Amino acid sequence: MINYPNGKKQKLNESKISSANRGMNLENDLNKTNQYYLDFNIANIHKKPTPIQIVHVDYPKRSAAKITEAYFKLQSTTDYNGVYKSCAIDFEAKECRGKSFPLNSIHKHQIEHLKNVLQHGAITFVIIRFINYDKTFFVLAKDIIKFYENKENTRKSIPFSWFDEKCRVIPYNLINPVNYLKIVDELYF
Amino acid sequence: MINYPNGKKQKLNESKISSANRGMNLENDLNKTNQYYLDFNIANIHKKPTPIQIVHVDYPKRSAAKITEAYFKLQSTTDYNGVYKSCAIDFEAKECRGKSFPLNSIHKHQIEHLKNVLQHGAITFVIIRFINYDKTFFVLAKDIIKFYENKENTRKSIPFSWFDEKCRVIPYNLINPVNYLKIVDELYF
Numbered sequence: 001m002i003n004y005p006n007g008k009k010q011k012l013n014e015s016k017i018s019s020a021n022r023g024m025n026l027e028n029d030l031n032k033t034n035q036y037y038l039d040f041n042i043a044n045i046h047k048k049p050t051p052i053q054i055v056h057v058d059y060p061k062r063s064a065a066k067i068t069e070a071y072f073k074l075q076s077t078t079d080y081n082g083v084y085k086s087c088a089i090d091f092e093a094k095e096c097r098g099k100s101f102p103l104n105s106i107h108k109h110q111i112e113h114l115k116n117v118l119q120h121g122a123i124t125f126v127i128i129r130f131i132n133y134d135k136t137f138f139v140l141a142k143d144i145i146k147f148y149e150n151k152e153n154t155r156k157s158i159p160f161s162w163f164d165e166k167c168r169v170i171p172y173n174l175i176n177p178v179n180y181l182k183i184v185d186e187l188y189f
Numbered sequence: 190m191i192n193y194p195n196g197k198k199q200k201l202n203e204s205k206i207s208s209a210n211r212g213m214n215l216e217n218d219l220n221k222t223n224q225y226y227l228d229f230n231i232a233n234i235h236k237k238p239t240p241i242q243i244v245h246v247d248y249p250k251r252s253a254a255k256i257t258e259a260y261f262k263l264q265s266t267t268d269y270n271g272v273y274k275s276c277a278i279d280f281e282a283k284e285c286r287g288k289s290f291p292l293n294s295i296h297k298h299q300i301e302h303l304k305n306v307l308q309h310g311a312i313t314f315v316i317i318r319f320i321n322y323d324k325t326f327f328v329l330a331k332d333i334i335k336f337y338e339n340k341e342n343t344r345k346s347i348p349f350s351w352f353d354e355k356c357r358v359i360p361y362n363l364i365n366p367v368n369y370l371k372i373v374d375e376l377y378f
Contacts, residue, residue: 044306046266051238052256067241067259077235081270083277086310090272117233121275 026095026129026136029177030080036176037084043181045082045089051075077113081122084181085189088122090114091141091180095129100157103148111148114141123188127170127180130160137167138183215284215318215325218366219269225365226273232370234271234278240264266302270311273370274378277311279303280330280369284318289346292337300337303330312377316359316369319349326356327372 030047037043056069078092092114094105106126118124124141143166147158168183219236226232245258267281281303283294295315307313313330332355336347357372 038305041308044302044309044311049238049240049262049264052241052259064260067261068257070241070256070259071253072256073238075238083279083306083309083311086277087275088272088277088311113233116227117272119230120233120272122233122272122277 026093026127026178030093030127033176033178033180034080034082037181043082043084043089045080045084047080048075048077074107074109076109078110078117081117084123084184087188088117088120089184090117090122091125091127093127093129095131097131099132100159101128101130101163102157103155106144106148111145115145118142118145123184125180125184127178128163128167130163133160135164136170136172136178137163138170138180139163139167140187143167215282215316215367219282219316222365222367222369223269223271226370232271232273232278234269234273236269237264237266263296263298265298267299267306273312273373276377277306277309278373279306279311280314280316282316282318284320286320288321289348290317290319290352291346292344295333295337300334304334307331307334312373314369314373316367317352319352322349324353325359325361325367326352327359327369328352328356329376332356 027047034043034045034047037045051073052067053071053073054067054069055071056067058066058068060066078090080093081088081090083089090113092106092110094101096102096105114124114126118141126139126141126144127136128139129136144158147153147162168186170178170180170183173179216236223232223234223236226234240262241256242260242262243256243258244260245256247255247257249255267279269282270277270279272278279302281295281299283290285291285294303313303315307330315328315330315333316325317328318325333347336342336351357375359367359369359372362368
């Protein structure tokens with residue numbers, strides 16, 4: 001083993017960048033990852049724009065139309081979709097603090113959408129990041145749908161341990177921070 | 190032949206609904222079609238929300254966040270995508286008046302997007318409706334990309350005759366007004 005000049009080994013966790021230090025959230029990490037996939041000709045996957053209900057627009061002369069009253073709407077589908085190796089890709093991404101994932105983080109109509117695209121043959125999943133555990137999971141749509149549809153279930157959240165046992169962890173690296181297609185490759189190709 | 194009580198035949202073009210009388214534009218027709226595909230479990234294809242650059246949001250107490258300054262942005266991708274028979278579907282839709290389709294109706298980065306998703310194996314096309322001719326064409330992405338990339342070409346528009354010779358017409362009916370998956374089936378499945 002080669003030691004550092006001062007004779008001390010660098011501790012492993014010193015080189016590890018904690019999620020707090022990354023200064024980026026899951027959405028930014030996914031944008032970076034999708035841009036990486038695009039730049040390296042791996043896949044074409046995009047975040048959909050946030051849906052807005054426009055109420056009033058001004059059209060000032062000689063300048064761009066200005067929206068002066070609008071409201072956020074709920075996304076009726078998932079946030080991300082695209083194409084990878086001819087297959088349709090469709091997923092939702094959620095960050096959570098704490099020790100469990102609140103079920104109400106994903107709306108009922110989004111669960112319906114996941115079921116529907118899964119049935120039409122899209123590669124469908126949910127990416128869930130536990131900020132405090134510094135872990136990002138690849139969750140198969142069928143597994144999370146089962147949890148939501150289990151009528152005997154009285155829980156309002158899914159504990160971290162469920163993800164830790166059942167789901168794969170998406171590896172982190174700086175240039176491609178949420179390399180979820182690595183897991184897609186392992187599972188589907 | 191059975192005649193009407195007054196002894197006169199109804200003229201064929203009287204029963205035909207002209208595009209003007211339909212009172213609907215291509216976007217509405219496509220929304221209706223995509224809803225039909227969803228309801229009858231044929232495919233899951235959606236229009237992406239219009240991208241908006243949000244500048245200012247008010248958060249009044251006890252009511253929804255109100256966007257008070259925002260601007261329209263250009264869509265960096267196409268407007269429509271989804272999944273059909275496990276395949277990724279990606280397309281743009283444009284209406285045009287007049288006798289030719291202006292090339293600047295589709296932005297350069299949208300042509301780049303069409304090329305890119307085509308290369309990744311998505312079923313990729315453009316739907317172009319000529320309002321005055323009452324015809325809606327299914328245009329293969331490769332054909333329209335070729336037109337845009339032909340450097341010897343000095344035209345600023347594609348004449349109706351090009352579409353009429355080269356492209357399939359998408360049939361119209363009231364409940365499923367732009368049944369483009371019929372053409373997809375003929376060409377791909």
